[in-house]
Amino acid sequence: MIKKIYTIESGCFNPYQNMGLEEYLMYQAGEDECILYLWQNERTVVIGRNQNAWKECRTKELEADGGYLARRLSGGGAVFHDLGNLNFTFLARRCNYDVDKQTDVVLEAVKRLGLSACKSGRNDITINGCKFSGNAYYSTGDCCYHHGTILMHADQEQMEKYLHVSRQKLESKGVESVRSRVINLCDLMPELTKERMAVVLKEAFAGRYGLPVEPFPGERLEGGEIRSRAAAFASWEWKYSRQIPFSDEISRRFSWGEVQLALKADGGRISELILHTDALDTQLVTALTEALPGTQLTKAAVAEAFRRIPAQNRLQASMKDDLERLLGLLL
Template sequence: MFCIDNQSLDPYFNQAVEEYFLKNFDDNIFMLWRNDNAIIVGKHQNTLAEINVNHVKHRGIKVVRRLTGGGAVFHDLGNINYTFIMGYGEEGAKVDFKKYNQPIIDVLAGLGVKAHFSGRNDILIDDQKFSGNAEHIYHKKQRVLHHGTLLYASEIQDISDALNVNPLKFEGKARKSVRSRVTNISSHLKDDIGIDQFRQKVMRHITEMYPDAIPYQLTVKDKAAIQKLADEKYSTWSWNYGYSPKYSLKKGVKTDGGHVEVHLNVYKGVIIELDIFGDFFVNRDIDEVKQALIGVEHQEEAVLEKLKEIKSSEYFDNISEEELVVLFF
């Protein structure tokens, strides 16, 4: 087993690391890593339905789609992530969360903290979640990717703020996250050993569990391939937002020109249907505005650019392009 203590804090790079080792190596892998402020959404989720768009934009939080299913999670430097990439052999592919959660439970037991597996994919202390887990089966090479969060000293309020979104705004078949009561591991330790020492304890436990465990450092070749994958996939709008399943959005706001409400349908990240309602006044036929927006990526910069291009403020009385674009997100 290769044990990787990944020091990168870049969420785009770190998601690419997992895919790189899953698809290009045959060795078993264990990795510890952290992300600077980021929201990591499940593979099958509608990204915009999971995040607080204004908060994310204001705080400069990166949003990244991962390979595994499950719900959206917030990462900061108070959280450690762990990854197992293992062959599943002849017994066949199966999702087995307990197998990969048990080492974490054992580490905490050694620190005097009683943790337990709960529900489908969580680890709890008392009734509070500190670890959410997800898995992806890569059938081509008979390998499974399992990863999970370890909230050690995260900013709990930031988690709530970043993932807080109006549940009535979006409609669709994408999997929605289930919000849980969360806690930090450090809050349950008699003596707070600090996140770095806790990270070392987890790595030491794994190396003791697996006799063939050896440290692995990313080579220049590894880093170049991973960065290429990060640049071409994990940092792109098409993967992080455009990959979302078909969904609908309804939103209304009060402007100086009156109440305006937008209903739109999006497929593969592109607006395919659009209606605009309200008690506003118009100077020109707004069907031209609606038609111009069909086929535009459901991305704030793209929508605003199109609104300015067609000068939508000349269609709506006393409603600027900047006011109108808010309705689309």
């Protein structure tokens, strides 16, 4: 049961520092605590944990313009951050982690501004059918977080310039461009500021949990550990991942997300496999990429490898079936 709720705001605009603090806070949330972390990144494309950086982002243009590429721990798709966007993260232990309740905080905050929003699809919050908040989720052991964007006056021209969204994904949303999928809250409320948005989020947080909001204790922040985590997020290896030559590649879009599957074979067995996807579920992807190398290149052997990987829910079962069929097309 949550007995204390805290807020903390980052005064830094560097994505690696902010993501390092986010990961650090995840481990700091006590058994009876929930933390709301607010932060902003300057000119950044953030890709999901299992996405291919080069396919999701025009990295050369972004870096030439002084921007940042960042890879987060959670799944989902690529998003653009600038100072016209406010990011939020709810951090709690598993026993207190409630995505619906946390989403209600964002919906209530927008309502306090006089706007009506709703949750849409697998992870969006929309107004008039247009997204202003994309959400993603991560957990490890007993520690969990739920984070997302709030577009206030984000530069949609830069968003479209740096994001490389597949035609299949746009068509699945019934739109022609990245820009037509999203809306800035300032389009509906021109006087909205980041400071006002932060205030209503904190008010809604207190109201939904029925507790006073307290500043997160500064003495619980360990600068050295936060910097170490930030350095890991800034590393080339984490941002871009290892690239190897593959003998076969295939891509498809499913109801749960897009996927690009690539494998390398050696001696009649799968020697390397990478699965790029914007699926929100990261655990199944990790399990598959660890289990399949060494498997014989036969449908029977691959099917047996898939059977050994447990599906924790209906979504994972559906993903397993789709991925097994997709891999089968390469055999």
